[in-house]
Amino acid sequence: MAKRDAIVPPGRQALYEKHRYSAAIRSGDLLFVSGQVGSREDGSPEPDFTRQVRLAFDRLSVVLKAAGCSFDDVVDVTTFHTDPETQFETVMAVRASAIGEPPYPNWTAVGVTWLAGFDFEIKVIARIPELI
Structure with missing residues (x-):
């Protein structure tokens, strides 16, 4: 089995x-x-929700870049929200600036009661572009 x-x-x-x-x-x-x-540099939650969502997308972008990917390569997204009804508009605004134009990736949003002090979390699956 490969490592x-x-x-x-x-x-x-x-x-x-x-x-x-x-x-x-x-x-x-x-x-x-x-x-x-959306954590601060010390790993603690950013208290401002809009900033927390932006930081989560920023952190995701850094991970994608480290693997040679971008948001254009994302095929599946799962987000977790502690209060989806009140958070939806903010998340959608940040999402629009990160994800861009159609075709959009699959997206599943899940309401949760606990995220270790955070109010939003995002995970994705991306296809790694072929190197030329």
Whole structure:
């Protein structure tokens, strides 16, 4: 069995090591990205919700880039929300600026009661572009 091909962007290794997971795993031409949250540099939750969502998308972008991908390569998205009804508009606005134009990736939004102090989390699956 092949060893996991972990993607860990620079600057966050201690956080991933502390919690014992990888930012993403490459498997063939697919990239499975762990849930990204809007944390401050020390790993604590950003209290402003809009900023927290932007930071989560920013962190996701960094992981995608570390694997040679971008949001254009994302095929499946799952988001987790502690209060979907009140958060939806904010998430959709940030999403529109990150995801861009159609065709859009698959998207599943899940309401949850706990995200370790966070209010939003996003995880994706992306297809890794072929290197020329």
